[in-house]
Amino acid sequence: MRQIAALPYTTSADGAMQILLITSRDTGRWVIPKGNRIKGLSGHRAAELEAYEEAGIHGIACPASLGRYRYDKRKRNGNAREATVEVFPLAVTGQLAHWPEKGQRELRWFSVRDAASAVDEPDLQAIIAAFREPPRQPGRFIAMLLWFRDKQNERTAMFSWFHALMPKQGRFFEQFEAHTVTLVAGADALARLLKGGPDMADHIKTISDREHEADDIIREVLQDVRRIFVTPFDRSAITGLIGVMDDAIDQMNQTAKAIALFEVTEFSAQMQDMSAIIVECARITAEAMPLLRSLNLNATRLHELTERLVKLEGHADTLHESGLKALYAQARLGNPMDFIVGNEIYSHLEKVTDRFEDVANEISGLVIDHA
Template sequence: MLRTFIGLFNRLMPKEEPFIDKFVEHADRVAEAARAFRAIIHGEGTREDLVAIIRKMEREADRITEETIEATHRTFITPFDRSQIQALIDGLDDTVDTMKDASRRILLRGIHDFTPQMKQMADEVVRCAEIVRESMPMLESVSRESEPLLENFKKVKRAKKVVNDLRDSGLAQLWSTGNTLSSGEKLLVEETYDLVALVADRLKDVAKTVTGIVSEHV
């Protein structure tokens, strides 16, 4: 009788959803998309195939986002506040969306020439994506992992500063008096700088959300 009661009690108790696993799964897609995005900027591989990879990662990321949001509605047990879960999964999703949009624009506009600064910026984007991916499992034990999580945020901030400096350097060269590109060509190059920088912005936003979670659990 007692065993039956315990079994019934366990079935009625709300189950803990694997939120951290979802964050890891999503961050995997972000990192995969970032590597494909960098390959486009570096002129490696077939552009159409790389864009297809990013689109696939975006579709899978949408699925994970939807599953995560649904999970917040059916459980009372969450690793941290629901608004933080929403902000983190949305931030990851926005990152993949931004890469998809940026790669689509690059493909549609027929951009094939990327400056050394753009290539280095893309390298920093991958660095940020990998740091974010590394951070996700640590959320399982936020208090214990608070120091490495905060250190990872600092790494992302430093990488974002490198991206900003590279963009500024590239734009200074672009608009220098000796540059012979037409005004239209210059605007296209400037837009490309902005697209790569925006991806880094999204990753910094994700890292900032993680620090907000840490600050409430330390």
């Protein structure tokens, strides 16, 4: 039996992430919203529907799954059948007052660690545990021991020793993390924008405001790069990373501007799915930035995150191609201008995901050079 499930999550202003679990109607154990695949609906769309019916939540489901887990589904006659469940991340945007299964289940928000402990299935535990917040940074003494351990068998030039022992200056890590806040907020507003509705103007303004905030941050970074003597990484690596992050929010803003210019109010499923991928890319980037403070400790996790960013960009390319093909077919039968307008929006969305792949490449370069 093949099923789908949503992993509902939300992130507070301070970066704390929470996972929503619900109880099973049969056993009362903690599970995530799940159900059978629905004919005519893609997996993540069916997961959105299950989340609505079972938990009364709506949000943005990424079309790229986090993985699969197995469990034994009990039948009414007492027999069991193995089910394989594909899990899609769902960024929760709201909770409804009424839904089909209200009162039949208990709903509770957990921390990521507690959510992983609450579910029974080992594979699901691993999926939730990997969907985690950045670990706390080690103390200064532990960090120093780790640094000397990594250097004990390495011949290091005198200047490198001098550079490593000098106190690091600037607020680069704080600036990276502050920029990811604009990325997450901009991506969320973009996904809401592509759902249409009466609040489109508000979402466009939100994206524009976040883009202006990002501009202020990159300006501060470039000023610090010029004036500070000792930086945590090579200056070109710092400017390269913040540059591609800024390009991502710029392209989100360009997408919103194109939508406003052409007065588009309805969007294809492929466009909406690309925006959902952008939401997931922004979340991953926000998790990755704090990990740069301790590259030696976090190299493995950074590799996992950058690998997912690259895969998400590839998934977006597939959506872009299928969306353009469908758009062209429709335009041949209707208004050719629709293809021109749609192609413009698709182009900007693709560029956003391309920039997140650039973020992955910049982070990978830092890991190779410093971890």
